[in-house]
Each structure stands twice: as C-alpha cells, then as structure tokens.
Amino acid sequence: MSRDTTGSLDEAAREGLEALLLSMADDEFVIGFWDSEWTGIAPLLEEDIAMSSLATDELGHARALYGLLGDLTARDPDAIAYDRAPEAFRHARLLDHPRTDWAFSMARRWLYDTADAVRLEALAASTYRPLADLVTKIRREERYHLLHVDAWLRRLAGTPGEPRDRLSAALETLRPDATSVFSPLPNGSRLVEDGVIAGSMESLADRWLAEATSILTSLALPAPDPGADLAAGRTDHSPAFRWLWGEFTSVRRLDPAAAW
Amino acid sequence: MAPVLEPWEVFRREKDGDPMRHGGSVMAPDAELAVHYARELYGRRQESDRLWVVRRADIHDLADPDLLQPPLDRSYKKPGGYVMRDKLAAARERSGQAKPRARQGGGRSKAPPVDGGAPGPPATER
Numbered sequence: 001m002s003r004d005t006t007g008s009l010d011e012a013a014r015e016g017l018e019a020l021l022l023s024m025a026d027d028e029f030v031i032g033f034w035d036s037e038w039t040g041i042a043p044l045l046e047e048d049i050a051m052s053s054l055a056t057d058e059l060g061h062a063r064a065l066y067g068l069l070g071d072l073t074a075r076d077p078d079a080i081a082y083d084r085a086p087e088a089f090r091h092a093r094l095l096d097h098p099r100t101d102w103a104f105s106m107a108r109r110w111l112y113d114t115a116d117a118v119r120l121e122a123l124a125a126s127t128y129r130p131l132a133d134l135v136t137k138i139r140r141e142e143r144y145h146l147l148h149v150d151a152w153l154r155r156l157a158g159t160p161g162e163p164r165d166r167l168s169a170a171l172e173t174l175r176p177d178a179t180s181v182f183s184p185l186p187n188g189s190r191l192v193e194d195g196v197i198a199g200s201m202e203s204l205a206d207r208w209l210a211e212a213t214s215i216l217t218s219l220a221l222p223a224p225d226p227g228a229d230l231a232a233g234r235t236d237h238s239p240a241f242r243w244l245w246g247e248f249t250s251v252r253r254l255d256p257a258a259a260w
Numbered sequence: 261m262a263p264v265l266e267p268w269e270v271f272r273r274e275k276d277g278d279p280m281r282h283g284g285s286v287m288a289p290d291a292e293l294a295v296h297y298a299r300e301l302y303g304r305r306q307e308s309d310r311l312w313v314v315r316r317a318d319i320h321d322l323a324d325p326d327l328l329q330p331p332l333d334r335s336y337k338k339p340g341g342y343v344m345r346d347k348l349a350a351a352r353e354r355s356g357q358a359k360p361r362a363r364q365g366g367g368r369s370k371a372p373p374v375d376g377g378a379p380g381p382p383a384t385e386r
Contacts, residue, residue: 044265046286046297053300144299151292 013194016187017128018072019090020196022080023185023234024119025065026091029081030241031112032058033248037099054109054145061138068130082252086237086245092180096238097173103166106152108174111212111224113145115181118208119197127195157219171222178212178224179205183233205230268294269319271312272302280312291315 009017035055042048066077094112099105120139126132156167182205191197199207213223265287272283283302288294291313298313322328335343352358 044287046288046293046301050297050300053304144296148296151296 012187012190014072016185016190016194017196018069019185019187020191021065021069021072021131023090023092023183025062025069025080026089026234027095027112027116027181028058028065029062030089030091030095030244031109032056032062033244034095034099035105035109038102038105043102050148054148057141057145061141064134064138068134071130078252082249083256086242087235089237089241089245090234091237091241092183093177093233093237094174094180096177096241098240098244100170101166103156103163104170104173106149106156107167107170109145110149110153111171111174111178112181113142113149114212115178115208117142117146118204118211119181122198122204123196125198131196154219157221168221171216175222175225176228177233179209179226179228180230180233182208183230185234265289267316268298269314269316270298270302271314272308273310274307275309280310283308283311285316286313 032055035051035058038055039048039052042051062081063077066080069075069080070077092112094108094115097104097108117139120135120142123131123135124139126135153167156163158164182201184201185191188201192200209224209226213226216223266289267285268288268291269285270283271280273280283298286294286297286301288297294313294315295311298311302308303311
C-alpha cells in the first residue's frame with residue numbers, strides 16, 4: 001500500500017487506517033496537553049523547560065499524524081484536532097486521567113511512552129509509506145523521551161518515603177487502564193493483513209506487558225493489569241478529559257471560522 | 261536522602277569541526293538529569309551537534325592575579341615580541357625622518373593601502 005494507491009483502498013482498509021491514525025494522533029495530542037500543564041509549575045526550572053519541551057514534542061507528533069489523516073480524508077488537520085466533540089476522541093483511557101502530582105505524571109508518561117514505543121516499532125516497516133516515514137522520525141525523538149522518563153521512574157522508585165509512595169499509588173491507580181493503548185481498533189485485522197502494522201493489538205499488548213511487568217516488578221512496583229477489559233478502551237471518556245477538552249478548545253470555540 | 265541540586269557547566273558545539281564552547285549552566289541532582297536538561301536548554305532547537313556536561317565542582321579554578329596578570333610588562337613573551345611602535349617613533353624623531361608611507365599598488369596584497377603610515381602592530385600588541 002502506498003500513498004498513490006490509497007484512493008483505491010476498499011472501505012474496510014481505509015476505515016482501519018483512519019482509526020489507527022486517529023487513535024495515535026489523539027493519544028499524542030491528549031498527553032501533550034496534560035503534560036503541558038506542568039509549564040511554570042514543575043519541580044525545578046530545568047525540569048519545567050524539559051517537560052514543556054517534551055509536551056510540545058508530543059503536540060508536534062499529533063500535528064503530523066493529524067496531517068496524514070487529513071491527507072487521507074481531505075480534511076483540515078486543525079479541524080480534526082479542535083472541532084470534534086469530546087466523545088469523538090479516540091485516545092486511550094490511560095490518558096483520561098488528569099495530570100495529578102509529579103509522580104503520577106511520570107508514572108503515566110512511563111506507561112504511555114513504553115507502550116507507544118512498542119506500537120511505533122510495529123509501524124516502522126508499515127506498508128503505508130507515509131506512516132512508516134513519519135514513524136522513523138518520531139522514534140528518534142521518542143528515544144530521548146524514554147531516557148528522560150525512565151530516569152524519573154527509577155529515581156522516584158529508589159527514593160523511599162513520599163517519592164516512592166506516590167509513584168506506587170499512581171501506578172496502582174493506572175493499573176486497570178495501562179494496557180488501553182492497545183485497545184482493539186475498528187477493522188484492526190485488516191491493518192495486520194495489509195501489513196500496515198506488524199502484529200495485532202493483542203500481540204503488541206502481550207509484548208509490552210511482558211517488558212513493562214518485568215521492569216516494574218524488579219522495582220517492586222504495581223504492574224499493569226493483564227486482564228483489563230479494553231472493549232471501551234478508546235471511547236467513553238472521563239469527566240477529567242471533558243474538562244481538558246474545554247480548555248484546549250476554548251480559544252478555537254470563540255470563533256471557529258476565524259483566520260489565525 | 262533527597263538529592264541536592266548543584267550546578268553543571270554545559271559546553272556545546274555548533275557543528276563538526278568547531279571547538280566546544282561554553283554555553284552556560286544547568287542545575288541538576290546528578291549527571292543523568294544534567295545531560296537531559298543540557299539537551300533541553302542547549303540543544304532542543306537543533307542548535308548543537310554535541311554537548312559536554314561537567315560538574316562545576318570538578319573544575320579546578322585559577323583566577324589569581326599574581327599568577328595571571330603580573331604587574332610587570334610581559335609583552336616580550338608574546339609571539340609578536342616587544343611593542344616597537346614607541347621605539348620606532350623615537351628613532352624617527354632623532355633622525356628627522358617622516359613616517360614612511362604605506363606601500364601603494366604593485367604589492368601582492370589585495371588589502372587597500374593603509375592611510376597615514378606603516379601598518380599598526382598586530383592586534384595582540386599594545
């Protein structure tokens with residue numbers, strides 16, 4: 001499958017591809033907005049700048065992914081990002097949780113970034129070339145994100161008392177939703193058949209669960225729930241997300257037709 | 261025990277072949293985060309192709325004026341030797357010679373003629 005032939009995709013293949021791009025773009029968009037809330041209030045100035053930069057990296061990835069979706073569907077990427085109702089978002093339930101405290105944000109980012117890394121690896125050789133090309137670039141940035149968040153996970157885990165307690169509590173809260181990055185997608189089986197993604201969401205989830213569980217268990221921290229029900233893993237969003245949606249659409253909604 | 265923040269000096273290189281130049285500093289509890297923060301403060305806009313991060317406490321400082329700025333004239337230790345300007349001026353005064361005009365045209369130098377006399381001493385001399 002290549003960009004030139006997307007016009008000839010049958011409906012199921014096109015729906016699968018659109019769902020994949022939308023889920024990835026929404027994931028990056030929503031975690032980018034949650035983490036951008038740390039701007040100005042992070043624990044130290046350098047970390048404030050680092051976290052803000054990471055958050056804008058994610059928004060950059062979202063922008064590129066909405067762009068691919070816009071190419072495929074002849075829609076404006078800004079409109080996809082900002083003009084949908086909250087219930088039309090398809091990010092993982094893991095990202096429905098509010099920012100909360102620093103340990104919580106680090107716990108969530110660790111779960112998301114490690115899961116995203118498994119997903120990106122499975123897309124690196126995608127037969128949908130525009131996605132494979134973009135993923136190659138995104139993975140180079142995500143390498144640094146993984147180093148940064150892994151450093152924080154280990155230092156919070158290794159500091160007895162409040163740091164470790166808060167991290168442990170956050171991972172416990174996130175346990176049921178941790179695997180939701182791998183929630184099944186509509187027409188997901190076509191994505192595998194067509195070679196858009198190397199492996200079903202179930203198989204990617206298994207790979208990630210094995211890796212994540214091994215690391216978290218070695219740090220004596222709560223591991224993701226392997227038996228979580230993921231049927232509604234990307235729908236049915238929380239009140240916290242509806243609040244965030246109100247924030248990130250607040251300017252756009254003042255005048256949706258304005259030229260910026 | 262909570263880690264203590266300390267300053268780290270960041271050196272950056274803009275492109276291959278350039279020297280490492282001091283960029284500034286970051287506060288961090290250890291080398292791992294210091295490198296991450298250096299990356300964010302001195303590299304996130306692709307302005308560097310290499311960074312060095314050095315704990316400030318590991319730098320041996322020398323700023324003693326007796327050792328670095330001794331009061332006697334040490335200009336004879338510079339590659340250009342003594343400053344000759346004043347001695348030449350005194351010699352011309354004695355012999356009644358005017359200042360020689362700078363070489364005009366014909367030379368290999370593409371630099372425009374220097375107006376009003378011999379080229380000045382190298383910039384390193386005072």
